[in-house]
Amino acid sequence: MKQKLIDASIHLFDEKGFTETSVQDIAGEIKVTKGTFYYYFKSKQELLRDIHLNYIGYLLSQQDEIINDTSRDSRNKLHDTVFMLIHSIRNRRKSARIFFREMRNLAPEYLEQNMEKRDLFRKNVQGIVEEGVRKGCFQEDLNTDMITRGILGVANWSYYWFNPEGDVSDEELTNIYLEMILNGINKK
Amino acid sequence: MKQKLIDASIHLFDEKGFTETSVQDIAGEIKVTKGTFYYYFKSKQELLRDIHLNYIGYLLSQQDEIINDTSRDSRNKLHDTVFMLIHSIRNRRKSARIFFREMRNLAPEYLEQNMEKRDLFRKNVQGIVEEGVRKGCFQEDLNTDMITRGILGVANWSYYWFNPEGDVSDEELTNIYLEMILNGINKK
Numbered sequence: 236m237k238q239k240l241i242d243a244s245i246h247l248f249d250e251k252g253f254t255e256t257s258v259q260d261i262a263g264e265i266k267v268t269k270g271t272f273y274y275y276f277k278s279k280q281e282l283l284r285d286i287h288l289n290y291i292g293y294l295l296s297q298q299d300e301i302i303n304d305t306s307r308d309s310r311n312k313l314h315d316t317v318f319m320l321i322h323s324i325r326n327r328r329k330s331a332r333i334f335f336r337e338m339r340n341l342a343p344e345y346l347e348q349n350m351e352k353r354d355l356f357r358k359n360v361q362g363i364v365e366e367g368v369r370k371g372c373f374q375e376d377l378n379t380d381m382i383t384r385g386i387l388g389v390a391n392w393s394y395y396w397f398n399p400e401g402d403v404s405d406e407e408l409t410n411i412y413l414e415m416i417l418n419g420i421n422k423k
Numbered sequence: 424m425k426q427k428l429i430d431a432s433i434h435l436f437d438e439k440g441f442t443e444t445s446v447q448d449i450a451g452e453i454k455v456t457k458g459t460f461y462y463y464f465k466s467k468q469e470l471l472r473d474i475h476l477n478y479i480g481y482l483l484s485q486q487d488e489i490i491n492d493t494s495r496d497s498r499n500k501l502h503d504t505v506f507m508l509i510h511s512i513r514n515r516r517k518s519a520r521i522f523f524r525e526m527r528n529l530a531p532e533y534l535e536q537n538m539e540k541r542d543l544f545r546k547n548v549q550g551i552v553e554e555g556v557r558k559g560c561f562q563e564d565l566n567t568d569m570i571t572r573g574i575l576g577v578a579n580w581s582y583y584w585f586n587p588e589g590d591v592s593d594e595e596l597t598n599i600y601l602e603m604i605l606n607g608i609n610k611k
Contacts, residue, residue, distance in 0.1 A: 373610055385580075390576070408569060411569045411573070
């Protein structure tokens with residue numbers, strides 16, 4: 236039931252927005268009473284926190300696998316990171332959009348928790364870039380912080396437009412972006 | 424007065440959100456009556472449309488200058504596009520955030536107007552990439568649509584984190600990103 240309430244609210248928050256969605260709307264969506272809602276969540280804000288924590292928790296656990304795969308070099312790990320982000324659009328687009336859009340509706344203590352995890356995710360990607368510099372895969376003089384944010388920009392932006400059912404698959408898009416990030420678009 | 428109302432609402436929409444901000448809040452912010460507001464705008468939604476049209480209109484006019492500057496090649500024009508987007512954060516961050524976040528609060532006819540202009544902006548950037556391919560600056564087999572969206576991702580994402588008063592200037596950030604986009608991060 237808890238998951239059903241979460242799923243219904245993800246759908247409604249994405250469609251109408253967090254503020255515009257009432258607890259009554261969420262309960263009504265799956266034909267239960269408000270009492271049922273309050274049995275599982277103290278408030279709508281607690282539910283929003285759960286959506287955020289679920290989403291970033293999912294990304295961090297996927298990232299963990301990528302980082303610890305000793306069979307992959309830094310280029311592969313960057314590839315896997317971008318693929319993971321673009322691939323998760325298929326199932327997690329709504330969660331991701333709520334994640335980016337409704338953050339300011341989190342209570343300050345939840346927001347902080349959330350920011351810490353987001354920062355950890357970004358710093359882990361930066362770790363991959365730095366490993367690549369150290370091991371001689373990437374250029375020595377990179378501003379690894381800014382480059383990491385640029386790479387995340389490429390991947391995260393796709394949440395706003397990418398259609399996984401369209402002409403270009405998530406795998407193809409990842410390869411196009413990795414090629415640009417690694418080798419650039421200049422004619423050699 | 425109209426501009427004052429727009430400025431006050433940009434501030435409030437960014438801080439509290441469009442739905443959470445009332446006409447009373449906007450009027451109160453600059454100490455005028457609701458009547459004054461309704462003298463200039465039919466509704467809060469019309470004001471939101473104006474913010475969106477102002478913002479995209481500003482980007483399109485800047486873009487026009489870049490495209491028509493015959494002294495610049497395709498690489499320079501890409502540079503100027505990314506710089507223009509990152510540079511405008513200083514003065515237009517709030518407008519930009521409202522642009523991306525509150526789009527779904529636009530009435531359908533306004534939304535369509537807005538999407539057309541956004542598409543035009545993107546297609547113009549794609550035109551720069553295609554010109555570069557034609558003239559032999561960029562690789563022949565680029566997926567220019569996907570590459571354009573990737574470049575816009577790098578630039579637009581910076582609205583979420585870039586601090587123009589920080590260690591890295593808008594000009595430096597542009598150069599870091601152009602270097603990545605043109606030549607990649609791989610060690611040569």
